Amino acid sequence: MVGRSLVETTWDVVVVGGGNAALCAAITAAEKGASVLILEGAPKPYRGGNSRHTRNFRCMHRGPLSVLTDTYEEEEYFQDLLVVTKGKTDEGLARMAIRESEACLPWMEAHGVRFQPSLSGTLSLSRTNAFFLGGGKALVNAYYNTAEDLGVRAVYEAQVVHVGLEDGRFTHVEVELGGETLRVEGKAVVLAAGGFQADIDWLARAWGPSARNFLIRGTPYNRGVVLKDLLDQGAESIGDPTQCHAVAIDGRAPKYDGGIATRIDCVPFSIVVNRDGQRFYDEGEDVWPKRYAIWGRLVAAQPDQMAYAIIDHKSIDLFMPTVFPPVKAETIEGLAQRLGLPAPALKETVEGFNRACREGTFHPTELDGLATEGVSPEKTNWARPLDTPPYYGYLLRPGVTFTYLGLKVDETARVTGQNGRYANIWAAGEIMAGNVLGEGYLAGFGMTIGTVFGRIAGREAADHVL
Amino acid sequence: MSSDAATPSLLQFAGDAEGEAALAEARRQIEICNACRYCEGFCAVFPAMTRQKAFSDGDMTQLANLCHNCRGCYYSCQYTAPHEFDLNVPGILAEVRQDSWSRCAWPAALGRVFHRHGVAVAAALVTGFAFLLLLIQSLRPEAGQGFYAFLSHNAMVAVFLPAFLLPLAALAVGLRRYWREVGGSPLRGRHLVAAFKDAAVLRNLDGGQGQGCNFEKGDRYSNERRFAHQATLYGFLLCFAATSVATLMHYLFDMPAPYGLFSLPKLLGLSGGLLLCLGTLRLAMLKARGERDLGAPRVWGGEMAFVLLLFFVSLSGLVLYAASGTAIGTGAVSWLLALHLGSVLAFFLLTPYSKMAHGFYRLAALAREAQQREAKP
Numbered sequence: 001m002v003g004r005s006l007v008e009t010t011w012d013v014v015v016v017g018g019g020n021a022a023l024c025a026a027i028t029a030a031e032k033g034a035s036v037l038i039l040e041g042a043p044k045p046y047r048g049g050n051s052r053h054t055r056n057f058r059c060m061h062r063g064p065l066s067v068l069t070d071t072y073e074e075e076e077y078f079q080d081l082l083v084v085t086k087g088k089t090d091e092g093l094a095r096m097a098i099r100e101s102e103a104c105l106p107w108m109e110a111h112g113v114r115f116q117p118s119l120s121g122t123l124s125l126s127r128t129n130a131f132f133l134g135g136g137k138a139l140v141n142a143y144y145n146t147a148e149d150l151g152v153r154a155v156y157e158a159q160v161v162h163v164g165l166e167d168g169r170f171t172h173v174e175v176e177l178g179g180e181t182l183r184v185e186g187k188a189v190v191l192a193a194g195g196f197q198a199d200i201d202w203l204a205r206a207w208g209p210s211a212r213n214f215l216i217r218g219t220p221y222n223r224g225v226v227l228k229d230l231l232d233q234g235a236e237s238i239g240d241p242t243q244c245h246a247v248a249i250d251g252r253a254p255k256y257d258g259g260i261a262t263r264i265d266c267v268p269f270s271i272v273v274n275r276d277g278q279r280f281y282d283e284g285e286d287v288w289p290k291r292y293a294i295w296g297r298l299v300a301a302q303p304d305q306m307a308y309a310i311i312d313h314k315s316i317d318l319f320m321p322t323v324f325p326p327v328k329a330e331t332i333e334g335l336a337q338r339l340g341l342p343a344p345a346l347k348e349t350v351e352g353f354n355r356a357c358r359e360g361t362f363h364p365t366e367l368d369g370l371a372t373e374g375v376s377p378e379k380t381n382w383a384r385p386l387d388t389p390p391y392y393g394y395l396l397r398p399g400v401t402f403t404y405l406g407l408k409v410d411e412t413a414r415v416t417g418q419n420g421r422y423a424n425i426w427a428a429g430e431i432m433a434g435n436v437l438g439e440g441y442l443a444g445f446g447m448t449i450g451t452v453f454g455r456i457a458g459r460e461a462a463d464h465v466l
Numbered sequence: 467m468s469s470d471a472a473t474p475s476l477l478q479f480a481g482d483a484e485g486e487a488a489l490a491e492a493r494r495q496i497e498i499c500n501a502c503r504y505c506e507g508f509c510a511v512f513p514a515m516t517r518q519k520a521f522s523d524g525d526m527t528q529l530a531n532l533c534h535n536c537r538g539c540y541y542s543c544q545y546t547a548p549h550e551f552d553l554n555v556p557g558i559l560a561e562v563r564q565d566s567w568s569r570c571a572w573p574a575a576l577g578r579v580f581h582r583h584g585v586a587v588a589a590a591l592v593t594g595f596a597f598l599l600l601l602i603q604s605l606r607p608e609a610g611q612g613f614y615a616f617l618s619h620n621a622m623v624a625v626f627l628p629a630f631l632l633p634l635a636a637l638a639v640g641l642r643r644y645w646r647e648v649g650g651s652p653l654r655g656r657h658l659v660a661a662f663k664d665a666a667v668l669r670n671l672d673g674g675q676g677q678g679c680n681f682e683k684g685d686r687y688s689n690e691r692r693f694a695h696q697a698t699l700y701g702f703l704l705c706f707a708a709t710s711v712a713t714l715m716h717y718l719f720d721m722p723a724p725y726g727l728f729s730l731p732k733l734l735g736l737s738g739g740l741l742l743c744l745g746t747l748r749l750a751m752l753k754a755r756g757e758r759d760l761g762a763p764r765v766w767g768g769e770m771a772f773v774l775l776l777f778f779v780s781l782s783g784l785v786l787y788a789a790s791g792t793a794i795g796t797g798a799v800s801w802l803l804a805l806h807l808g809s810v811l812a813f814f815l816l817t818p819y820s821k822m823a824h825g826f827y828r829l830a831a832l833a834r835e836a837q838q839r840e841a842k843p
């Protein structure tokens with residue numbers, strides 16, 4: 001029934017995907033007068049892809065803007081991006097996205113998004129990142145309502161399995177809906193269907209078999225079906241196909257969709273051991289916001305892709321609460337038992353570590369230089385002996401946030417094929433984020449990419465059609 | 467607050483397994499929120515939650531009573547069903563809040579009956595009518611002006627003074643129990659001022675930025691419920707003021723009723739009655755539209771009955787006024803008077819055991835929150 005009304009029309013703009021980038025494109029195109037169809041693969045409660053789990057938008061501003069204080073100029077923003085990507089970015093595209101972000105914020109507000117001052121525990125982002133009131137799902141809801149008011153048609157559980165091309169032109173999509181495969185025709189298409197991180201088989205092929213033990217922090221619906229279909233048809237790719245962004249998260253989190261609440265911030269105040277009760281890296285190398293990303297890889301390299309962060313009572317109030325209560329015991333042996341670790345090995349590790357701790361001033365919020373002496377690996381900051389029961393333990397696993405492989409686009413978000421740019425195919429969001437984010441991650445930058453390129457794609461697609 | 471395991475249970479559930487299960491479930495959900503915090507901007511519950519890592523039973527009671535059921539944190543939550551975290555914070559806090567009112571009510575058995583059962587509220591109402599009717603028929607005074615021609619001033623006072631004071635005494639016991647449960651410290655004037663300020667504008671139902679709540683329009687915001695509630699609240703207060711002014715005029719200035727249209731009691735009473743009538747009608751309509759599972763479904767009937775009772779109080783008062791001003795027979799007026807006074811009586815007596823109690827516990831929760839904010843901003 002739903003299907004019939006979709007196939008009877010030739011839509012001006014078909015938007016594949018239903019997250020932030022898709023919605024920005026749909027709204028922009030609809031405001032220009034185009035008839036717009038959103039095909040969201042997820043069921044309605046899970047609509048919005050990974051945007052559901054986001055919380056802020058990194059925004060350039062030359063003066064105070066909405067909830068943002070002070071200034072955050074293009075150059076500083078770009079340097080921040082260079083640091084995390086180690087130069088793996090397209091400077092032209094990146095700078096364009098950064099400059100455009102300033103105009104995005106008022107546009108977002110005008111389309112229903114509400115901002116709030118930075119959340120407790122995120123003071124460091126109050127100048128650079130504008131937080132959404134209620135988080136990413138509130139933003140997604142606001143955009144769907146705006147889109148609905150503009151007459152955009154949104155269909156859920158509509159998985160696009162193929163994008164039809166003829167001589168470098170998009171003609172139709174094949175979409176699975178209610179057990180049927182339908183052919184939906186359109187004059188232009190915006191691809192905003194995310195990366196492939198939820199396809200564990202693909203992840204395992206790209207990264208290695210250990211990826212099967214990774215947790216996926218975001219939506220289970222980003223399986224890269226559209227990305228793969230386009231690449232198979234000769235679209236140009238960008239970004240390292242073997243890499244994904246992974247952080248260390250609570251090992252008890254659900255396989256998919258655990259989101260922000262599963263993060264664990266205690267590592268700098270802990271010792272982290274592997275399955276065999278052995279430490280393997282300097283837990284105090286730097287402040288946590290600068291280190292959580294490398295711990296995803298570190299844990300991924302350990303046996304069974306698991307590790308255990310262990311603290312004592314002194315540290316329990318020094319970090320954000322965790323989604324599940326920690327495992328707790330009065331003795332190290334007791335804790336080892338509860339965590340399923342070899343007790344003698346853990347005891348030895350803790351005793352060795354404790355002996356290596358020195359006197360000094362402990363300062364939880366800055367690099368305090370309180371380092372170990374004579375233990376390997378050393379801990380270079382916040383090294384205090386674990387000697388005050390109760391002891392607490394957290395299981396860590398790698399949690400995948402997104403993948404880098406994507407479609408190559410130009411500054412108008414148009415997708416590039418073997419013979420140059422396609423006539424009527426645009427891409428926005430995670431499916432093309434690799435163009436500007438070749439490595440690492442910058443908090444809130446995913447939403448910047450989605451919003452900037454989503455709006456451009458929507459505008460260009462509508463202009464092409466109308 | 468120590469972050470160690472939750473302090474031992476302060477509450478006597480007396481085998482109330484359901485209540486304990488709700489508390490445990492609420493704690494599970496709040497711990498997830500405390501690790502997430504996306505909803506910090508909606509209301510006072512989230513900033514209050516972030517002051518601790520572990521939640522005692524008293525903490526949960528306090529958070530539940532601070533929640534105004536705006537539902538913003540439901541529609542914005544990325545962890546609602548079918549997600550395995552299965553969050554429904556407004557729903558579970560409504561359950562815990564409801565349990566706390568039943569538990570604190572004195573006597574508690576009455577709380578359990580009237581909160582839940584609309585039928586019980588209706589029965590109380592009918593009993594109120596019957597009682598008043600009987601009174602009017604058996605005690606019809608020889609002489610008297612206006613309504614006092616049907617029921618003497620002294621008889622009215624004899625019925626309504628205890629009907630007003632006894633529930634207040636019962637409420638006071640309940641509030642004391644509440645205060646001990648949440649570990650409140652001695653109350654200062656500034657805490658009450660803060661509480662009244664919040665309640666005056668229903669700050670915790672404004673969505674944090676004045677856009678309103680998500681009560682009846684799903685994930686779209688709306689201020690309708692907030693406005694309907696405030697019409698009800700201020701309408702009620704105006705009616706209450708009218709009665710108070712009339713009492714003062716009667717005793718202090720020897721100016722007994724009836725009063726003319728442009729007298730203070732009538733102006734206050736009429737405007738209050740109208741506001742109350744419209745406010746409660748709107749509240750009932752909105753309640754019919756809102757999703758029941760985001761409140762406490764088991765008390766939906768009791769809540770609805772209470773709103774309708776309040777609507778009936780105001781409507782019967784207005785009709786009575788209109789009728790007494792015209793030449794309708796005294797028979798009709800005596801019936802209307804019995805209906806109105808009977809409903810007022812039922813309303814007064816049910817106050818500690820019905821939704822009406824929420825206002826008092828809310829104020830207590832807001833005052834406690836002001837205390838805690840002071841201690842740890």
Ligand code: SF4
Nearest residue numbers: 499502503504505543
């Ligand atoms: S209700 Fe959901 S989104 Fe809001 S704070 Fe709790 S877990 Fe986070």
Ligand code: SF4
Nearest residue numbers: 509533534536537539
């Ligand atoms: S329902 Fe509204 S008032 Fe209650 S906790 Fe959620 S956001 Fe706060």
